[in-house]
Amino acid sequence: MAGRLTEKQKDQLETWIGSGPKTFKLIYNITRVECSAQEFHRTCDNQGPTVTVLYNPEGSVYGGYAGISWQSNGGYMEDESAFIFQLMYSGKLVLNTFRPKDASKALRFQAQDGPCFGCPDLLTFTGDVAMSVEGYFCLNGRVSLNNYFKDKSVPNTNINNGHMKTAEIEVYSVNDVKLRPETKAFISTKKTQCTGYIWRNALDLTDETVKSLCQEIREVRPKTGTDVTDFRLLLIGPIGAGKSSFINTAMSAFTSRVMHKAPVGTSETGLTKQFIPYQVRETDGSLLHFRLCDTPGLGDTSSIDAINLHFLLDGHIPPSFEFSSSRHVSAKTVGYISKPALAQEIHSVALVLDASTVNGMSSTDTSLLNYCKRLILEKAIPFVVILTKIDKLHEEIADNLTDVFKRPEVNQAVEKVSEALGIPPNHVFPVKNHYREVETEMSVNALSLMALRKMVLLASDVLDVRTSSSKENQADLAVTESNSA
Ligand SMILES: Nc1nc2c(ncn2[C@@H]2O[C@H](COP(=O)(O)OP(=O)(O)O)[C@@H](O)[C@H]2O)c(=O)[nH]1
Numbered sequence: 359m360a361g362r363l364t365e366k367q368k369d370q371l372e373t374w375i376g377s378g379p380k381t382f383k384l385i386y387n388i389t390r391v392e393c394s395a396q397e398f399h400r401t402c403d404n405q406g407p408t409v410t411v412l413y414n415p416e417g418s419v420y421g422g423y424a425g426i427s428w429q430s431n432g433g434y435m436e437d438e439s440a441f442i443f444q445l446m447y448s449g450k451l452v453l454n455t456f457r458p459k460d461a462s463k464a465l466r467f468q469a470q471d472g473p474c475f476g477c478p479d480l481l482t483f484t485g486d487v488a489m490s491v492e493g494y495f496c497l498n499g500r501v502s503l504n505n506y507f508k509d510k511s512v513p514n515t516n517i518n519n520g521h522m523k524t525a526e527i528e529v530y531s532v533n534d535v536k537l538r539p540e541t542k543a544f545i546s547t548k549k550t551q552c553t554g555y556i557w558r559n560a561l562d563l564t565d566e567t568v569k570s571l572c573q574e575i576r577e578v579r580p581k582t583g584t585d586v587t588d589f590r591l592l593l594i595g596p597i598g599a600g601k602s603s604f605i606n607t608a609m610s611a612f613t614s615r616v617m618h619k620a621p622v623g624t625s626e627t628g629l630t631k632q633f634i635p636y637q638v639r640e641t642d643g644s645l646l647h648f649r650l651c652d653t654p655g656l657g658d659t660s661s662i663d664a665i666n667l668h669f670l671l672d673g674h675i676p677p678s679f680e681f682s683s684s685r686h687v688s689a690k691t692v693g694y695i696s697k698p699a700l701a702q703e704i705h706s707v708a709l710v711l712d713a714s715t716v717n718g719m720s721s722t723d724t725s726l727l728n729y730c731k732r733l734i735l736e737k738a739i740p741f742v743v744i745l746t747k748i749d750k751l752h753e754e755i756a757d758n759l760t761d762v763f764k765r766p767e768v769n770q771a772v773e774k775v776s777e778a779l780g781i782p783p784n785h786v787f788p789v790k791n792h793y794r795e796v797e798t799e800m801s802v803n804a805l806s807l808m809a810l811r812k813m814v815l816l817a818s819d820v821l822d823v824r825t826s827s828s829k830e831n832q833a834d835l836a837v838t839e840s841n842s843a
């Protein structure tokens with residue numbers, strides 16, 4: 359089950375915890391379960407390290423990390439690794455950690471308390487707290503730094519806005535990603551470089567990985583009450599890069615048979631002529647909560663250029679729309695959606711590139727791709743790169759994908775794209791598509807699911823921001839209207 363904590367916030371917490379790659383699994387939250395110390399201890403005791411996160415109505419996000427398991431035995435526990443943190447204050451990014459000044463009472467284990475750090479420096483709640491009619495919890499805890507945690511001269515009110523009214527508390531269990539010994543050694547020698555790249559190194563391309571990635575992706579869905587039923591994930595890239603093949607490959611991972619829904623092939627003008635948002639089904643027929651949007655090729659002479667891309671990103675283009683290289687889309691184009699709903703906008707984009715061609719990319723290619731990237735980022739849409747055809751980089755990769763993250767050819771292609779486009783290596787996903795296989799391959803599935811998971815998670819983050827900002831706009835509008843009435 360996905361929580362409110364964004365991928366970026368998890369990355370930040372991982373850095374603060376500071377002992378390598380981590381997974382975050384939501385194990386308790388007060389809106390789904392109840393705000394009850396008994397429930398908290400029932401689900402969170404003996405679960406190893408955890409992060410507790412509070413979200414208040416003003417958009418402040420703060421909490422605490424416990425490096426050892428919660429207990430209900432009534433005592434204090436020393437924890438050098440514990441810290442209190444803030445990630446947002448009143449909707450703005452504010453990053454702070456408050457480390458113990460005396461770690462001997464870093465955690466308090468009272469059965470009648472929710473998560474409690476210090477004596478108390480951060481007490482979430484005691485006993486049971488009911489949800490108010492407005493949907494908030496007026497917690498009976500407090501923020502009171504400078505007892506057992508340093509306050510770094512930050513007033514408590516600059517963390518919790520001076521109150522404990524809270525929309526949500528989440529507790530995540532935090533686990534080390536299991537690294538193979540050679541990966542650990544690699545990390546310690548290259549610690550500061552491309553940690554995300556190494557992170558992927560940690561995942562074995564096995565049946566188990568595929569199952570858990572499928573489960574993770576299945577659970578990410580748009581919040582109820584937003585009118586959005588699925589995330590729109592857009593694939594763009596040069597003709598023949600493997601966009602349509604990637605869609606088929608990602609679909610295959612959920613059905614365990616090779617899918618051929620999106621037409622694939624080589625042709626100078628490209629086989630895909632239309633914008634098609636494909637729905638993805640599982641073997642039992644149930645729909646997943648995203649659409650993979652296929653497009654014709656990107657480039658000067660093909661039909662998607664920066665102007666058409668602009669309309670596509672904003673949601674003006676209807677499904678099955680056929681682009682033409684001789685005419686740009688405009689407000690007069692038949693089928694043009696003049697006021698796209700949030701559900702029709704694009705929520706994340708993958709630029710698909712053929713890994714075997716990245717070394718020969720001309721400066722014209724690079725500048726067009728950079729232009730598209732800037733356009734996408736200007737619209738605050740998250741962006742990743744999918745590097746297809748890695749099997750073409752070396753025959754050993756074609757034969758065996760399991761060591762893909764250790765292959766220098768793959769590393770070099772990732773670095774090259776990361777440099778050319780100015781994006782971090784952990785946003786570049788090497789994949790091989792099913793293109794000649796008749797049965798699905800686990801390693802192929804796993805790589806495509808890693809890319810898909812990132813796209814879905816980024817889309818989910820962006821939709822949260824867009825829905826909260828459109829709510830704020832509506833509230834502003836309501837105020838303006840009532841003022842002018
Ligand atoms: N070797 C190899 N060929 C691929 C891969 N992905 C796609 N192809 C081939 O590349 C060609 C173009 O693929 P397609 O998906 O139609 O590209 P699109 O124009 O970007 O949609 C097809 O012949 C595919 O079989 C891959 O990962 N490895």
Ligand SMILES: [Mg+2]
Pocket residue numbers: 601602603621622628629630652653654
């Ligand atoms: Mg295509």
